[in-house]
Amino acid sequence: MRPLLQAVAAFDTLLSGFSRQGHRNYSICRQCHERLQLRARRTSHAPRRVAFSSLSAKRNNAAEATDQLETPDDYLPAETGESLEWIGSKEWLEARDAKPIRHKPFLPVKKLTKPQDIFRALHRSLVEIYARASSTQGSQKHLWRDTAPNAPDETQLVRFKVEPSSGKVVLVFPDREAKARLCDALGAQMSGASWTIEESSRETQEGHWASLTLGDVATKFAIIKRSMQLTGIRISDATINSCSTPQSLLAALTTTPKDIKVVDSLAEDRRLKGLDNVTIYGQRLTAMDKDQQLGRWKVIEQELERRGLPIFGS
């Protein structure tokens, strides 16, 4: 698309007059009217609120919500139409094609297959999520974010303990160094967070982590997302609903779904079960089977044997 200089000039004229006068003394179409309003809101010269009679209250609320969005630090408001970014021009296409798009999927392409690897990944996700949940206090957003790609192996030494009074899960570290390393790996993005992590000896056995209860929905969701991100195994929504403990989640991750055959699904169909005149076979009926049902196959077999010919071909 090529920028239309005349149109740009006309829009600038309209915009300047619009911002100066603050009221409408000309007639424009509705589409251009809305565009002008949007551009006026983006520029610093535009008034904060435009009281057009055609705008509804809902639209005003949406505009307020737009104003509340965080603006990037390098944001430079456009003064004129030429300073705006034009999309679809030849130069824009060349610049877009010169920079390849790098897509990083949420789930890794390669799935974990070994049960011990899945076990370690689930344990790591539990440690990370509970650590973040205990440190970030109020904000529970993006607990599963992959902020520690190289988490230390000390996550496997972390154990869990449930406080009997509050029911809160507490991470138990074997020593202070392990806690420090994990804090370095996870706390780089969580500066100033208050940790509620206890230190204990390596021999502490406070129950198996797989028997914890995933009661909090946000924590459970984060754990499942993080475990899916680490293992690459996708879990269905129905399975997620049925998972209430890390044990069941581990079972869902390690159990390979069995392929359902058509004959199995048909055999469980209630409509077909009630029909006596329907027979479901697990294999395809060949001409030999049909001959056998008619009683002809044994005659063919006898004749082939009598003549010394092969029964099932060469």
Add this chain to the structure above:
Amino acid sequence: MKQIHPERWRQQILHVLPRPHAVSVSRSHPRTRARGQAAQCLYLRQPHNHPRQPFQCIRLYSARAVERPEEPTDVEDAISADLTELPSPPPSAAFHSAKLSALHSRLALPHTVPLQTLAKCLVHATADPHPHFSNSSLALLGGDILGYFTAEHLLCNYPRLPMTVLFAAQNAYVGPAACASIVRGFGVEAVAEPGGEVDPGLLQFKRTLPGETRPKTHGIFQGDTMQIDKANTWRVKRVDKAGEILDVHTPRQPQAPADPIPSRTDLETASTSFLRALVGALTLHAGRSSVVSFHAQHILSRHLDIASLFHFRFPTRDLSRLCAREGFDPPVARLLSETGRKSIAPVFVVGVYSGLDKLGEGAGGSLDEARNRAAANALRGWYLYRPQEVVKPSEVEGEGQKRKWIPNFIDCGEIVT
């Protein structure tokens, strides 16, 4: 009026189980299923190519059951045996046959008729000579019942029917050709060669080989052949196999104990036996009312033009004898109309009158032909008399019959010339 109670024979003759409710879907393949279902009944059966010894199986079964009841090796051997060694499918296979269930539903049979009995009706004696696994006993019962209900319908509705026409009509209703046609209309398919591995929903019999003569059909009269003298239609003579006329009062010679079951047969005979066995099974399991409705729906519903069964050699003479016997005026033929007498295709219309009553009317290319046709039509009108209200004996027999018995008209007989 006394009546028989065939339903009392149900448990004595048939060793079948009631039909289960939900045995329909079978995942097993016929090749793999051929070994699994034989556990219940293989030890009751005899091999496929075994020489025919009708009562050997029961003897073997009872001997094993009494002497070695707890030994499981025989059953295991029987399970491992091949179903092709059996002459007909085991009764338990009836529960897994879609064809059989479809046939049961298509015929709208009552649920009291089990699938095993229906499967047994499909096994002709040439496929399985054992009477417990073939339809021979049921066909014997059903043939008699079919003949009875058909004869009852004909005699009550056409009381003046001559005997030859009565037999011809009965043969047209329930004869082998009619039965084969009805069974073909049922959608019953036949096997190529009987055996234990075949689908029990197929008609099973051993086919006649090419070049073999057609076996003698089992009619109403077995053993002696019935010959009806056309000139003396009032006399039914029994003849021996050489064709010599036997005296009516001569006692029948006991039949030779030759093989009563042919080794091979054709589709028509097997179909006839199936239909008769089906009627027998209905009699045993569903009762008289089901048989009557089955007979009305499948046998009597077929259109039969009885007037076309007549064949008169001397209709004018028969009509004269009839008028003389009944005390009518002698029949007189009168020309009613004619056209094209001198053309190549003349048409004469002649009416036969007895006094002032016109007995019949016929058209022909000549005066004699028109007169003969008029006399034949008059005779047909006499013989095909139908009472206005007919109550069959079977309609007032049994419990729950609300019709009142009205004695039927009985004619003195056909014209004897």
